Amino acid sequence: MATSYDDIEVRRPDLARSYLALMQAQPGRPLAMFAPRRVGKTHFLDHDLAPAARALGWLPVYADLWLQRSAPLDAINHALEEALDDAQVAPTRIGRIAGTPVKKIGLLGAEVEIGEPPTRRALPAAPALRLDALVARLAQAAGGPVLLMLDEIQSLAEAAQGDQVLAALRAVLHKRRGVLHSVFTGSSQEALARMLSTAGAPMYQFAQILNFPVLGDEFLQPLARHFAKVHRGKSLDAAAMRAVFERIGFKPALMRDLVKAASAEGIVDLQLAVQRFLADDRQVAGFRALLEPLAALDRSLLWVLAHRKPPFGRETLAELRPALPGDEPTTSKLRAAMARLARLGLLSHAGSARAELTDPLFAEYLQGLALRQLL
Ligand SMILES: Nc1ncnc2c1ncn2[C@@H]1O[C@H](COP(=O)(O)OP(=O)(O)O)[C@@H](O)[C@H]1O
Ligand SMILES: [Mg+2]
Missing domain, CATH: 1.10.8 (Helicase, Ruva Protein; domain 3)
Structure with missing residues (x-):
């Protein structure tokens, strides 16, 4: 029984095991779990998936690509390097001593000869080769498969050379499929779809897309x-x-x-x-901050969708026209705006008649405003 509201936590071991089983059944093919922001994806990786993976003898490695969106491949490599360092710190006393440059040590009275620690070739400097080498070494050091958990994968869509990073990941996932599993999370399926199609292959061939279930x-x-x-x-x-x-x-x-x-x-x-x-002022400021960087047309489209008006309807266009002087709204401009908003994770089911805001409270906030208040 929880002793405070903050202690209340839901564990999802069955969901975690089902994801691991899916990965085992499809070597080399990552899972991509999608859900809007703040519903519990990162929490699940940390509290459910990683422990379930460890129980199978896998080594989970986590990297947040959103935090590191200027250098995503370096972020992945850094996470692997840290895991490799941890795996190489030998747990026994003799192991630790063997890691030092001392050649001869009296251990429990006896003279023990300890050779140089095995030296290995330095890791390649080129990030894509380094990724490959790190995965191989880490799996060997850990004595089991590595589970690479890449959070907010759609950040690659905005990263410089995101498609090259993706190509490197793809190649390594395939080559190392015997020892490497991978799971991605994302809050914009549209961003990932676009990214993968520019990389020259349909998304479903590369990753298995799953809708991450919300709590109940x-x-x-x-x-x-x-x-x-x-x-x-x-x-x-x-x-x-x-x-x-x-x-x-x-x-x-x-x-x-x-x-x-x-x-x-x-x-x-x-x-x-x-x-x-x-x-609440803080909440309103948060909504305002979401709108701030958007173009007037994009904000207007959010307002239209929040009010459940047909986005491409004749009446909608007539209503928007006076609000957007100098930027005559057209169906094609609105379609482009919809795609932009979807890539930002603000819309789901974009491009279909079911297009709506991912955050229902943000929609409620917009419902309380007149269009002119947004411009
Ligand atoms: N299974 C859970 N049980 C209780 N609280 C949770 C659970 N999952 C998420 N939360 C709460 O929701 C917050 C947001 O979850 P998070 O995993 O960061 O969402 P996301 O990664 O989808 O944006 C967490 O900080 C935590 O307080
Ligand atoms: Mg998260």
């Missing part, structure tokens, strides 16, 4: 149980909790904050907590 009652129930423990006689309604969780786009940390806020005031109305969250 297994997360909401412990929150409700803890609330009931703190507030005797008051309880959160299960159906109302599900509705709120959906309204906020299934983001567990945000849901936890909303329940905490309601709990602090002793209220059971979570919709009210969402209302207050949406009106």
Whole structure:
């Protein structure tokens, strides 16, 4: 039983094992798990997938490509090098001594001859060759397969020479398929699709695309149980909790904050907590920051989609025209804007009639604004 809201955590060992089984069944083919931001992808890699991989005797190695988007291949190589350093620190006393330059040591009274530590050729400097050499050495040092976990893979779409990085990854994944598995996460399937098609092959051939499942009652129930423990006689309604969780786009940390806020005031109305969250200055500033870098046409399209207006409809074009003087909106310009927004991860199902904002709260915020307030 959780002792605070912050302790509530859902473990997903079965999901992790099913992903590992998929990788085992398709050597050389990475899994790419997609879901919007903040629903728990990184948490899953760290708390579920990595431990399940270790239990199989694999060595998980993690790299965040978004944080390192100016040099993604260096970031991957760096993560592998660190893992190699760890794997080479021998666990026994004699091993550690053998790593030192000392030639003859009295160990437990006896004179033991310890040779030079085996020297190996230096790793190649060229990043693509280095990746290949690192994977091979690491698998050997670890005595089992390496699981390379690349978080926010769509960052490669924006990285300089992202397609070369991808080509190098592809080649190494294929060549080392006996000892290397890989899983990618992403928040924009569109960005990855575009990136892989520029690399000259359809995405599904390269990676197996999976929609990463969001959390559900297994997360909401412990929150409700803890609330009931703190507030005797008051309880959160299960159906109302599900509705709120959906309204906020299934983001567990945000849901936890909303329940905490309601709990602090002793209220059971979570919709009210969402209302207050949406009106909060910090939150509004966050939404504004998302809009800031976008062109007027792109912002207008977000507004149109948030209001569930048909994006290419005649009436929509007529409504946008006076708002965009000097940039006559056309269907083709709107299509290009839609593709841009999708690559930024702001839209899902782009290009279809179901196109919508990935973040439902951002959509709600836009619904509360007039178009002119965005321009
Ligand atoms: N299984 C889980 N149980 C409890 N909280 C979770 C879980 N997964 C994610 N969270 C919470 O949601 C936050 C965002 O998750 P994160 O993995 O960073 O999302 P993503 O990588 O999809 O953007 C985490 O910091 C954590 O507080
Ligand atoms: Mg993440």
